[in-house]
Amino acid sequence: MFYREAGQFKTSYEADQQVFPILQDKIGIGAILIIGLVVVPLTGSDFMITSIMIPFLIFSLATIGLNILTGYAGQLSLGSGAFMGVGAYACYKLTTIFPDANLVVLVLLSGFFSAAIGMVFGLPSLRIKGLYLAVTTLAAQFFLEWCFIRVPWLYNYNASGAIEVPERTGFGGIILSGPAASPLTRYFLVLGLVILITIIMKNIVRGRVGRSWMMIRDMDIAAELIGVRPLVAKLSAFAVSSYVCGVAGALMVFSWLGAAEPAAFSINLSFQILFMAILGGLGSLVGSFMGAAFIWILPVLIRFGMPAVGIDIAAETVEHTTRMIVGALIIFFLIVEPHGLVRLWQIAKEKLRVWPFPYV
Amino acid sequence: MGVAMAALTGAWTAPAFAEDSIYIQMPTYRTGPYAGSGIPIANGMVDYLNMLNERDGGVGGVKLMVEECETGYDTQKGVECYEAAKAKGTVVFNPWSTGITLQVIPKAGVDKIPVLSMAYGLSAAAEGNTFPWVFNPPMTYWDGASGVIKYIADKEGGMDKLKGKKIGYIFLDAGYGREPIPLLEKFAGEFGFTLMQYPVPPKEMQNQSSQWLNVRRDQPDYMVMWGWGAMNPTAIKEATKIRYPMDKFIGVWWSGGEDDARAGGADAKGYKTLNFNAVGSEFQALSDIKAKLIDAGKSQTDAGKLGENLYNRGVVNSVIVAEAIRVAQEKTGKKVITGEDMRVGLENLKIDEARLKELGLEGFMAPMAISCGDHSGHNMMYVQEWDGEKWVKASEWFEPMTDVVKPMLAAAADEYKTKNAPWPERTEACAN
Numbered sequence A: 001m002f003y004r005e006a007g008q009f010k011t012s013y014e015a016d017q018q019v020f021p022i023l024q025d026k027i028g029i030g031a032i033l034i035i036g037l038v039v040v041p042l043t044g045s046d047f048m049i050t051s052i053m054i055p056f057l058i059f060s061l062a063t064i065g066l067n068i069l070t071g072y073a074g075q076l077s078l079g080s081g082a083f084m085g086v087g088a089y090a091c092y093k094l095t096t097i098f099p100d101a102n103l104v105v106l107v108l109l110s111g112f113f114s115a116a117i118g119m120v121f122g123l124p125s126l127r128i129k130g131l132y133l134a135v136t137t138l139a140a141q142f143f144l145e146w147c148f149i150r151v152p153w154l155y156n157y158n159a160s161g162a163i164e165v166p167e168r169t170g171f172g173g174i175i176l177s178g179p180a181a182s183p184l185t186r187y188f189l190v191l192g193l194v195i196l197i198t199i200i201m202k203n204i205v206r207g208r209v210g211r212s213w214m215m216i217r218d219m220d221i222a223a224e225l226i227g228v229r230p231l232v233a234k235l236s237a238f239a240v241s242s243y244v245c246g247v248a249g250a251l252m253v254f255s256w257l258g259a260a261e262p263a264a265f266s267i268n269l270s271f272q273i274l275f276m277a278i279l280g281g282l283g284s285l286v287g288s289f290m291g292a293a294f295i296w297i298l299p300v301l302i303r304f305g306m307p308a309v310g311i312d313i314a315a316e317t318v319e320h321t322t323r324m325i326v327g328a329l330i331i332f333f334l335i336v337e338p339h340g341l342v343r344l345w346q347i348a349k350e351k352l353r354v355w356p357f358p359y360v
Numbered sequence B: 001m002g003v004a005m006a007a008l009t010g011a012w013t014a015p016a017f018a019e020d021s022i023y024i025q026m027p028t029y030r031t032g033p034y035a036g037s038g039i040p041i042a043n044g045m046v047d048y049l050n051m052l053n054e055r056d057g058g059v060g061g062v063k064l065m066v067e068e069c070e071t072g073y074d075t076q077k078g079v080e081c082y083e084a085a086k087a088k089g090t091v092v093f094n095p096w097s098t099g100i101t102l103q104v105i106p107k108a109g110v111d112k113i114p115v116l117s118m119a120y121g122l123s124a125a126a127e128g129n130t131f132p133w134v135f136n137p138p139m140t141y142w143d144g145a146s147g148v149i150k151y152i153a154d155k156e157g158g159m160d161k162l163k164g165k166k167i168g169y170i171f172l173d174a175g176y177g178r179e180p181i182p183l184l185e186k187f188a189g190e191f192g193f194t195l196m197q198y199p200v201p202p203k204e205m206q207n208q209s210s211q212w213l214n215v216r217r218d219q220p221d222y223m224v225m226w227g228w229g230a231m232n233p234t235a236i237k238e239a240t241k242i243r244y245p246m247d248k249f250i251g252v253w254w255s256g257g258e259d260d261a262r263a264g265g266a267d268a269k270g271y272k273t274l275n276f277n278a279v280g281s282e283f284q285a286l287s288d289i290k291a292k293l294i295d296a297g298k299s300q301t302d303a304g305k306l307g308e309n310l311y312n313r314g315v316v317n318s319v320i321v322a323e324a325i326r327v328a329q330e331k332t333g334k335k336v337i338t339g340e341d342m343r344v345g346l347e348n349l350k351i352d353e354a355r356l357k358e359l360g361l362e363g364f365m366a367p368m369a370i371s372c373g374d375h376s377g378h379n380m381m382y383v384q385e386w387d388g389e390k391w392v393k394a395s396e397w398f399e400p401m402t403d404v405v406k407p408m409l410a411a412a413a414d415e416y417k418t419k420n421a422p423w424p425e426r427t428e429a430c431a432n
Helices: A023-043 A046-072 A080-097 A103-126 A130-150 A183-205 A208-218 A220-226 A230-257 A267-280 A285-308 A315-336 A341-354 B002-013 B035-056 B075-088 B098-111 B141-156 B181-191 B209-218 B231-241 B258-262 B284-294 B309-332 B339-347 B353-359 B402-419
Strands: A168-170 A174-177 B021-028 B063-070 B166-172 B194-200 B222-226 B249-251 B272-275 B382-386 B391-393
Touching (some): A023 A046, A046 A080, A046 A208, A046 A267, A046 A285, A080 A103, A080 A230, A103 A168, A174 A230, A183 A208, A183 A230, A183 A285, A208 A230, A220 A230, A230 B075, A267 A285, A267 A315, A267 A341, A285 A315, A285 A341, A315 B063, B021 B035, B021 B075, B035 B063, B035 B258, B035 B284, B035 B309, B141 B181, B141 B222, B141 B249, B141 B272, B141 B402, B166 B209, B181 B194, B181 B402, B194 B209, B209 B231, B222 B231, B231 B249, B231 B258, B284 B309, B309 B339, B309 B353
Parallel strands (some): B166 B194, B166 B222, B222 B249, B249 B272
Antiparallel strands (some): A168 A174, B382 B391
16 A cells, blocks of 8 residues: 555656666665765764664675675685675775875775675686585685784784774864774765665666676576676675675775774684575565664674663673574564565565555 | 564563662673683683672672673674673673683773773783773783793793794684794794794694694704694693603693593593682682582582682683772772773772782782783783693693783784774873
8 A cells, every 4th residue: 555656657667777766665775875964973882873873884784795796797705704804804905005095995995805805716616516615615714814824924913913903183183094094984985885885786686787796696508508608607706705805804994893803804704604695585685684684683683682671680691592592583583484585575565565455 | 583583682672680789790691612711711700799789789789790702712702791781881801711801902992991801802902001991811812822831941941942943833713822922933033942833723623633732843942832722632632642742831820720620530630721710619718608609509510610710710801890899899989880990990000919808819820910001911821731630730830921022012003003093092091
């Protein structure tokens, strides 16, 4: 009744090919943007912005990166954590070499280093597929993590072996990174980049390049016969995916954590991102946000929400309970809908379309 | 969901504690691979402060609101705990992980929350003039490393006897285990011993056979260990397996849990670690904990584990916190102090023999003092030995090689400053 596109006629190809062709979707995305850009900054506490929103946006971005590769191009990867690390270390090196350069530019540049490394480790994908490819990306994960520990040049020979974010200003003297950067500045920086990259990715995946990825994913031999070059398609998927992951990694260190040990980019991070992608829904950008929200926001809400509503239990019990609840919910959602949260959302939309009738 | 979140965050920002209490958040880890070391420490820390609440009604008549925050030794969660602690106005933050310490060091000065990293974290943070908000009493890792070398030299009969010796260093390959390497390398050059390094990656800490195979091949004269969590019992077990002479195996103070040594059973007899707190429960303050909390069922501590090494370590941490609050109250004349007052309290902290006696902790720890320029104090330590069942004292209290360590700390602090430029200059006055 409320969610129905009846009566919304498209009179041009442009109107027909919009990202959000339906009016209600446009209103919805506008509302989400207003919440993100206005409501959250105005009402959110520092804790909510720094510990919930910023990590959520960064994880969403990383999940989009992995989704490009695994969801759209069908190449299973366990190396996203390491590719995030490449972005972070690249950004760290860049900002030590060019301390006066704008941080946003450096963050965007650092993705290219990650993309280059991703392409190198993507080469085996031309020969091997599926689980075997997962093993080679796992090798990338371990190799890169080893580099972060063993190549002292990467962390400027710090005795601690960690990278620490220096203070950087930009856009007319606003402090963008470092401990003195205000949570709101960091939030807007992250949000701006996430919106920008999401728009670009949406247009890539629905264009020629994205379609060639999906063809490779669905049937690579058929795709090759039609004229898609697997080398170009697979390597471009690796490059774009690693680029996005790299930017997410740089943001993770510069806008969220403030310092990072190599262990921050361990296999656990790769798994975390992979679970977000699978749970949210492979091959969907909205799903990336949903998965990240589910895996990051829900535990924080349970962890800090339980004491806040008066359930007074010990800290480690909260931790155990959180793990049990989240674990059970993951299993529940995957049984109910193996295609992820985004599929549930689509089903809900279809039902809404015919509501109040069961079918039309 | 946005509304629900806003409602919840609203609940957090509202003052969750009464005006006449001091809020202290204790990041702890009772879960994960480091829980074996984390649980006794968490118990010790929380018990002592709660005991003060029960016995004396807090510190200076003000109740302490103690709340744990589970980090699982994970840096991401640690930062989350820090943000939560900041929102609730904690007067001090104890990261209990070198990784988390490194994250919060730059933030501490901005957020006005003193960081207490007791004998861990960044060694260079002992330089109070560079790091006014970070405290690492009673000593730093570099003091510890110098203490180990001093002890070995003592056993060998002098520093000159170290020449030509092989000293193996097995360590957790993270910020924590790598901290002492610069000092050990410098000593190796100065005293002419060979330093052999055996890094243990955190993922592989329960599988150290390859490292100990190398130890068996290299046959170092001494083994020094910087281990934590599940790494310690594994290393001790492996050492007994290759029949390494246990009396030549010396761990840092964090490798000295009862459960760590127990893993090697009777074979681990002779294993040594550094320590800066007494082991055992024959202290008045600990009896009070037993009477007021454990017997009353208000503690998570197992009565049999009261007085174990890491438990007492947690108590030391809380003694420092409580004493610093007391000093801060005296210095500022306020009852309910803030993080800024707490910094003053920590900087003027002095716990001497007489004070320890008053606290019911005579002989529990060495007297310690922190000053404006020296946030560590480079206090005394001793060596303890595992007799197969419990820890026994194996040396007198002795000083680290402060004369060597101090200039190195100053240089490291300067290096940190230049690498993290622009690093803020100290603006806080010395209130001594």
